[in-house]
Amino acid sequence: xxxxxxxxxxxxxxxxxxxxxxxxxxxxxxxxxxxxxxxxxxxxxxxxxxxxxxxxxxxxxxxxxxxxxxxxxxxxxxxxxxxxxxxxxxxxxxxxxxxxxxxxxxxxxxxxxxxxxxxxxxxxxxxxxxxxxxxxxxxxxxxxxxxxxxxxxxxxxxxxxxxxxxxxxxxxxxxxxxxxxxxxxxxxxxxxxxxxxxxxxx
Numbered sequence: 001x002x003x004x005x006x007x008x009x010x011x012x013x014x015x016x017x018x019x020x021x022x023x024x025x026x027x028x029x030x031x032x033x034x035x036x037x038x039x040x041x042x043x044x045x046x047x048x049x050x051x052x053x054x055x056x057x058x059x060x061x062x063x064x065x066x067x068x069x070x071x072x073x074x075x076x077x078x079x080x081x082x083x084x085x086x087x088x089x090x091x092x093x094x095x096x097x098x099x100x101x102x103x104x105x106x107x108x109x110x111x112x113x114x115x116x117x118x119x120x121x122x123x124x125x126x127x128x129x130x131x132x133x134x135x136x137x138x139x140x141x142x143x144x145x146x147x148x149x150x151x152x153x154x155x156x157x158x159x160x161x162x163x164x165x166x167x168x169x170x171x172x173x174x175x176x177x178x179x180x181x182x183x184x185x186x187x188x189x190x191x192x193x194x195x196x197x198x199x200x201x202x
Contacts, residue, residue, distance in 0.1 A: 032064070035095070039087040039104055041136035041154040041172035048102065048174040055097055066095075073163035075099070088118060088170055096169070101157065103171030111168040115158045131159040136172070149179030 032054070033047035054060045055077055058068050065082035072078075076096040084093040087104040094105040108114060112125075115132035123131035136154045143150035158170045 036086045038102055039085065039095070039171045041156050043174075044154070045152050045174040045176040048100070051097070051102070069094075073098075073161065076163075078105070088114060090114075090170075095171075099173065100175055101171055101173030103157070103169040105164060106168045106170055107166075108168040109166045111158045111160050111170075114168060114170055118156060118158065120156060120158055128162075129160065131157070133157045141176075143176070143178060147179075151177045151179070153177070 032050055033043050037043050038047060038051075054064065054066070061068055061079060066079040067082070069078040069080055073096075076098045078094070078096040081093045081095065084091040085095065085104065087106075090104075090106055090108070092104040092106050096103050096105060106114070111130045111132065115122075115130075118132075118134065120132035120134045123133055125131075134156050136156050138151060138153045140148070141150055141152050142148055153175050155173045155175075156171075157173055158168060160168060
């Protein structure tokens with residue numbers, strides 16, 4: 001996994017990326033993208049941002065059949081679903097948004113089991129903490145301002161967290177990053193003029 005993707009995964013697990021609820025709404029007709037596809041990294045950043053209004057307005061969440069849950073983790077916004085969602089071959093009625101990602105909360109005590117199934121790379125693996133991930137997609141697209149060269153990425157992530165003992169968090173983090181500024185060409189080296197030849201003795 002590229003270092004930038006792994007770094008985003010680690011920040012996501014710590015809740016240090018900007019919350020999606022604070023971002024601008026995605027444009028569209030109001031129809032929300034498929035939640036299962038969103039969790040499994042089969043969609044894009046714009047699809048993820050389409051859920052931002054739901055995170056800001058509990059009534060919109062209730063209208064979807066989502067029940068807002070008490071915030072036991074300060075970095076996660078959690079919901080219970082009236083209808084379970086499929087994610088990586090499992091079912092869950094418990095989801096959470098954290099930073100630039102969405103995860104399902106699975107009844108799976110050891111996240112390593114799912115990480116092996118999905119062939120994920122290891123970010124952290126200690127007796128207390130486990131974080132695994134893999135870049136599912138990275139492609140160049142046009143940015144919000146219409147300029148080219150923006151990079152959209154989707155990273156599958158599987159981890160555990162102290163606030164949810166005995167559970168595995170599995171889902172996807174999405175990002176859209178502007179192109180890196182082009183490096184200015186260094187000016188050609190200055191060639192010193194040759195010094196006049198000294199007088200030669202005769």
